[in-house]
Amino acid sequence: MLESVLIANRGEIACRIIRTAERLGLRTIAVYSEADADALFVKMADEAYLIGPASARESYLRIDRIIEVAKQSRAASIHPGYGFLSERAEFAEACAQNGIAFIGPPASAISAMGLKDAAKALVQKAGVPVVPGYHGTRQEVDFLRGAADEVGYPVLIKAVAGGGGKGMKRVETPADFDAALESAQREAQNAFGDPRVLIEKYILSPRHIEIQIFADGHGNVVHLFERDCSLQRRHQKVIEEAPAPGMTPEMRAIMGKAAVEAARAVGYVGAGTVEFIADGREGLHPDRFYFMEMNTRLQVEHPVTEAITGLDLVELQFRVASGERLPFAQDDLVIKGHAVEARLYAEDPEKEFLPSTGKLWALDFPESENIRIDTGVQTGDEVTPFYDPMIAKVIAHAPTREEALAALAHALGETLVAGPKTNVTFLKKLCEADGFKAGRFDTGFIDRNLNMLGAVPQETDPEAVRLGALRLVEAFIDTENYRSLMRHDSSSSPWEHHDAFQLSGARRQGLPVEVDGERTDVILEWSRSGQDQGNVDLAAFWGSGVSRALDHDMSADMENFVLTDDGVIVLRNGRQTRVSLYDPFNVDLEHLNAGNSVKAPMHGKLVAVFVTPGERVEKGQRLAIVEAMKMEHALLAPMDGEVAEIAAEPGAQVAEGARLIVLKTEE
Structure with a gap:
């Protein structure tokens, strides 16, 4: 077993890795940005090192700085978690060059599967069906627009190096293509350092089903069954479960075999996930699923797989990285019950799920044998605009799907969180929604049921x-x-x-x-x-x-x-x-009499401004983009008028409610 591990990540996944590492006797080493100086994972680790400012590009994405700390702390291994550098081949290569074990696949496997276009070409050669679209290297706007026309709308623009919904845009009409492409490329560059995209046909009534695979360094590869991740918002998963509702043994075997063969094709080692999209209009069928991508890392939703298999996937990662063989074969694995995970986010469902920041004045979760809580924050912590808005993952495990959903709904109802707005009640309503409970859902379920789920503006109570x-x-x-x-x-x-x-x-x-x-x-x-x-x-x-x-x-x-x-x-x-x-002396002079102002809807970064002073604009016209918690939010003109003032420069950090653009109308 390895002697120590540096966790090149933050938040709940860093805490989760530390817990398993401590149980196995590993010395734990944290790295943190200035914004995370007082974070829970920093306190939990045996050692902690500051690596840079709040911006991820100046801290958690700095390969050179993380390797420097690993050498300074004599770390035997580095666990990248998910996100950040977890799927960067150059990071795995840097670890190898410095004699540090990378808790993940070899750099060659990351390179082969890390880019969606290359991965699709690889599995297509192996006979695995892929979604129709353009998966090549050309990136000219006119060419990509033509590819979308050829595929047929609606289409998905997807970051080649993407994941987690970043750099992904659904486009309904040709008129929306250019703006969506620009936004996807910008998100991809900011999140992954690579602006390239591909174009895919959007599958109607899609079910998002993924297969968890595991491989050791001795040629053994197995799958740990599937997860259904179809409940999504803005292409980000909200609730995940295992096994998938409606999955037949025949289809599980076919999809599992395809995932295992994909892993073998690239000499994969460690934990990985092969993601498929299935046409769910008439249930799940073995001839109606398509390869989307392979995530060469641990997934956010791995706890549901741990629940139904009884395995600790992080422990398996450590053991495989230490050179051990997998302690089981495919036939040894069985599904035990049903598990469901909900992602508790700091966001406001009543305001189009805008990220919400601020101090957590209260945070308390119920305790139960069938409920697991993975979190990286506690009462008194600050939710900042710099990183993912997740507060916690709430996981329920029970003998049946019905019992698991009921347990999760009850746990969410007993969860106490105060400070930033959250989606806790929205999640509870999702668990209780008749269509979801009956298994009648796809990736568009949330968007079709916003009113029922309370994700619309509500009157003050x-x-x-x-x-x-x-x-x-x-x-x-x-x-x-x-x-x-x-x-x-x-x-x-x-x-x-x-x-x-x-x-x-x-x-x-x-x-x-x-x-x-x-x-x-x-x-x-x-x-x-x-x-x-x-x-x-x-x-x-x-x-x-x-x-x-x-x-x-x-x-x-x-x-x-x-x-x-x-x-x-x-x-x-x-x-x-x-x-x-009310304090009558606490007057915001900057925003006084700013009725025609376009203000920042949340704390974040102003990444783009599309208008200039004196320019005429129409109601609904896109004026600027604010980025917060890795997602972009377009600011639209509230009225027809003329741009009177641009009050902030692109690249500036802006506070919630800050005046960004002032319009004037003709009197």
């Missing part, structure tokens, strides 16, 4: 606002005075209380607050009740209703209220409502 205001009174406004009232302390002078004292009737006063950043007023009312009028009731009026203080110490109800430094987050019906005291 009035009860949450009122309860938040009541909690503010106790926590921030003359707390001792409030408590004395609730203790029925009638001995003190009424003039000493800040309770809107008046000689008759209920005592009322307005409380200026901000609700999710919007200014409003809640009316507070103090009144006496009981036979001797000795009890004091506090009520809050907002909207058309009224709420009353629940007890003498609302802070005891932490499942509903989470205090922040300037207010309270109310958790109700799976939604977060942030209520804070």
Whole structure:
């Protein structure tokens, strides 16, 4: 067994690798960027080294710096996790040149399978069907546009070196092709250092099914069955499960054999995944699946495979890298039950899943024998705009698919997270959706059911606002005075209380607050009740209703209220409502009177601006691109008008709500 490992990654996968490495007795070495100085994985590792600024290109993608740290720390091996450098052949080669074991396949296998076009050509020669499209080397815009026309719309533009949905764009019409191509190339360059793309026919009613393979250095190759990853959003997986619903033994055998032969063809060693797209219009059939790509690394969704096989894939990676043989043959492997994984992201489903950043004021997961939590953050950590927005993976394992989905839904319902907006309630509704539970789904299921899943703008919850205001009174406004009232302390002078004292009737006063950043007023009312009028009731009026203080110490109800430094987050019906005291002196002068401004929808990087001052624009026209958490978001003109000002330069980091472009309209 290897003596030590440097984890060239971050977040939950770094934590997950460290746990197995420690169990096996390996010394663990972390590398981290300035943004991750206080991260959980840094604290968990035996040693940790700073490798650069927050930008991945200046830290986690710096091969030279990581190799330097590996030599400095005398690391016997490097585990790349997934993403970043995990599928970079030059990284595997650099490890080999410096006598460091790379926990992954040889550089030759990464080169052969790491580029989608080359991989498709390789498996096509072996008789594996591939999706129709252009998989060549030419990259001229006119040529690629012509290839798309020949394939027929809709098409997919896919980064040659891509993965995880980065650099992938679905294009419905020729008019949308150029903008989609430009965006895909830019995402591919930023994420993988390679802007090249290929063009594929978009398969209708597609099911995304992948085969987990494992190979040792002695010629043994097996598959560990399949995973269904069809529940996707923006080509990124949301919920994965194993085995795939509707999979027949015949089709499993055929797909498994194809995956194993693909691995043998490139002399593969270690963990890998062969991904297929299946035409699911009439169920799964052995003659209706196509090779998409091979991921030459561990996958995010590997826990579901671990659950149904009882194996630790990271341990197997370490053992294979140490020269050991696989401890089993294909016939030794059996499927045990069903497993489902949900990816908990810091994003706002009600605002088109925009990334959400900020401090995690509360984070708590349920404990259960059939629930596994993989996370890289804890209460008090910051979710930054620099990396993937994943907070955790929640995995359920049960004897049947029905039981696994029910267990996952229950676990998501018991998960407490406050701070950045998250998709936790969205995930729960997905698990409970009739079509998904019945196995009637494909990669377009989420997009077709956004309303049912609550992924559309929602009205502010009035009860949450009122309860938040009541909690503010106790926590921030003359707390001792409030408590004395609730203790029925009638001995003190009424003039000493800040309770809107008046000689008759209920005592009322307005409380200026901000609700999710919007200014409003809640009316507070103090009144006496009981036979001797000795009890004091506090009520809050907002909207058309009224709420009353629940007890003498609302802070005891932490499942509903989470205090922040300037207010309270109310958790109700799976939604977060942030209520804070309004500060009239805290005025954002930069954005004052900026009604015609196009603002940054989240913290991120302004990567492109497509207009200039004085230019006329039309409503809906694309003005700029902001990148956050590895994804691009287009900013569109909210009205017809003229560009009056460009307030930020491309390449600048921008805060949520920052003014980027100012428009003026004709009066």
